[in-house]
Amino acid sequence: MEVCRALEQGDKEEERILSDISSSLKLFERKRSNLIPLLQMIQKRHGYIPPMGMVLLAQHLDLSPSHVYGVATFYNQFRFNPPGKHPIKVCLGTACHVKGGEIILENFERKLGIKAGETTRDREFSLDRVACVGCCALAPVAIVNDKVEGHMTPSKVEGIILSLEIEKEKKKREADKDDTE
Amino acid sequence: MDKNANIVNLIVDGKEIKASEGANLLRVCLDNEIYVPNLCYLKEMEHPPASCRLCFVAIEGYPQPVTSCTEVVREGMVVMTDTPEVRRLQKSAFELLLSVRRISFCKTCIANKRCGLQKIARFLGVKLRVAHLNRIDVDREVDHTHPYLDYDPDKCVLCERCIFVCGNINKTPMLSLAHRGLNTSVTFFESAAILENSCKGCGACVEICPVGALTLKSHNKVTG
Ligand code: SF4
Ligand code: SF4
Ligand code: FES
Ligand code: FES
Numbered sequence: 528m529e530v531c532r533a534l535e536q537g538d539k540e541e542e543r544i545l546s547d548i549s550s551s552l553k554l555f556e557r558k559r560s561n562l563i564p565l566l567q568m569i570q571k572r573h574g575y576i577p578p579m580g581m582v583l584l585a586q587h588l589d590l591s592p593s594h595v596y597g598v599a600t601f602y603n604q605f606r607f608n609p610p611g612k613h614p615i616k617v618c619l620g621t622a623c624h625v626k627g628g629e630i631i632l633e634n635f636e637r638k639l640g641i642k643a644g645e646t647t648r649d650r651e652f653s654l655d656r657v658a659c660v661g662c663c664a665l666a667p668v669a670i671v672n673d674k675v676e677g678h679m680t681p682s683k684v685e686g687i688i689l690s691l692e693i694e695k696e697k698k699k700r701e702a703d704k705d706d707t708e
Numbered sequence: 709m710d711k712n713a714n715i716v717n718l719i720v721d722g723k724e725i726k727a728s729e730g731a732n733l734l735r736v737c738l739d740n741e742i743y744v745p746n747l748c749y750l751k752e753m754e755h756p757p758a759s760c761r762l763c764f765v766a767i768e769g770y771p772q773p774v775t776s777c778t779e780v781v782r783e784g785m786v787v788m789t790d791t792p793e794v795r796r797l798q799k800s801a802f803e804l805l806l807s808v809r810r811i812s813f814c815k816t817c818i819a820n821k822r823c824g825l826q827k828i829a830r831f832l833g834v835k836l837r838v839a840h841l842n843r844i845d846v847d848r849e850v851d852h853t854h855p856y857l858d859y860d861p862d863k864c865v866l867c868e869r870c871i872f873v874c875g876n877i878n879k880t881p882m883l884s885l886a887h888r889g890l891n892t893s894v895t896f897f898e899s900a901a902i903l904e905n906s907c908k909g910c911g912a913c914v915e916i917c918p919v920g921a922l923t924l925k926s927h928n929k930v931t932g
Contacts, residue, residue, distance in 0.1 A: 578897075581897070589879075589880065590880050591878070591880045591881060591882050591884070591897075591906065592897045593881070593882060593883055593884040593886075593895050593896055593897035594880060594881065594884045595897075596884065596886055596895055596897040597884030597885050597886040597895055598884075600886040600887045600888070600895075601886070601887070601888050
């Protein structure tokens with residue numbers, strides 16, 4: 528079956544997620560009005576909705592996968608890529624928009640080589656746009672690892688990514704050292 | 709006209725018309741050779757999406773013009789399709805629609821000469837290149853992921869006709885609208901492997917598209 532074919536292509540982690548989705552789907556009645564609750568359930572359990580998850584959902588509710596995809600992409604609360612180890616959220620609320628939030632987002636996108644809503648290949652970083660996070664006085668604002676970074680500038684974007692990368696290197700070196708000791 | 713339905717009398721642009729009670733007003737106008745610009749309505753639709761906002765008419769007793777595809781005819785209804793107010797609304801709606809589209813390629817578009825936009829532009833006396841509105845260049849790429857179809861989001865007017873006809877053929881439409889705001893587009897959903905099993909490439913959606921947004925892959929191969 529086509530589902531199995533796609534399963535073979537996915538990695539181990541995704542396989543685990545999909546089988547979890549399959550079994551939790553069974554707890555929901557097969558009716559259309561369950562579409563959004565089911566999407567929310569998957570998002571909550573796994574932090575994102577894998578494409579094959581939407582296919583399984585579609586089969587459960589007897590809808591076409593594109594219908595499920597269409598509904599899911601309408602809402603900001605759903606991600607379609609696994610969250611990164613360091614989630615980055617750039618505020619594009621009114622104040623941040625006026626203060627150039629788009630430019631900050633663009634800088635992150637260029638620096639990480641991904642678009643908003645995506646995750647880097649190594650799953651280190653994920654990038655999202657959010658609406659007002661409630662500290663407009665600090666606009667433009669980004670949230671990195673749940674920490675608010677105010678008065679963002681392009682050079683600050685560089686700095687943040689660099690320090691996270693250095694930290695990672697350091698941890699790696701320490702781990703290597705531990706191994707050799 | 710439905711033989712069993714009650715007949716009602718209405719007046720459209722001064723012309724006396726008989727129609728079945730409860731019939732769709734836009735359809736009654738079109739059936740009686742009174743053209744009202746429209747892009748998203750199909751006569752089989754029970755609940756028209758009313759998304760194109762072009763089919764405005766003025767109805768006596770209504771405070772402002774309304775979309776005719778969402779009205780049903782009533783006895784004694786008096787309708788005007790050609791008031792200055794109606795035309796102004798239609799022109800604005802049409803120009804807004806054009807302002808987010810890539811219009812420069814009519815000559816090479818497969819819909820050239822049968823395109824719904826060209827027809828409406830001629831009717832309303834509007835240029836396809838709107839000079840006084842800022843063009844929004846969304847500039848999205850053509851979606852080639854489908855095994856039989858290609859989709860150009862910058863040509864699409866989001867009328868949902870393709871979704872409707874596909875849903876008439878299949879239990880649930882293979883196409884759907886995805887994303888939102890300026891990024892709204894028709895989606896096949898990414899996985900071609902899954903589609904192979906569902907969409908047979910019947911081409912009904914291509915046929916019904918009022919513009920050249922959906923095309924069959926074979927066509928593209930022939931013309932390059
Ligand atoms: S080709 Fe036919 S089945 Fe496929 S999406 Fe278009 S209308 Fe639906
Ligand atoms: S692809 Fe064509 S028929 Fe479908 S929504 Fe776009 S313009 Fe309408
Ligand atoms: S708009 Fe960004 S914090 Fe309020
Ligand atoms: S035909 Fe009535 S809104 Fe499109």
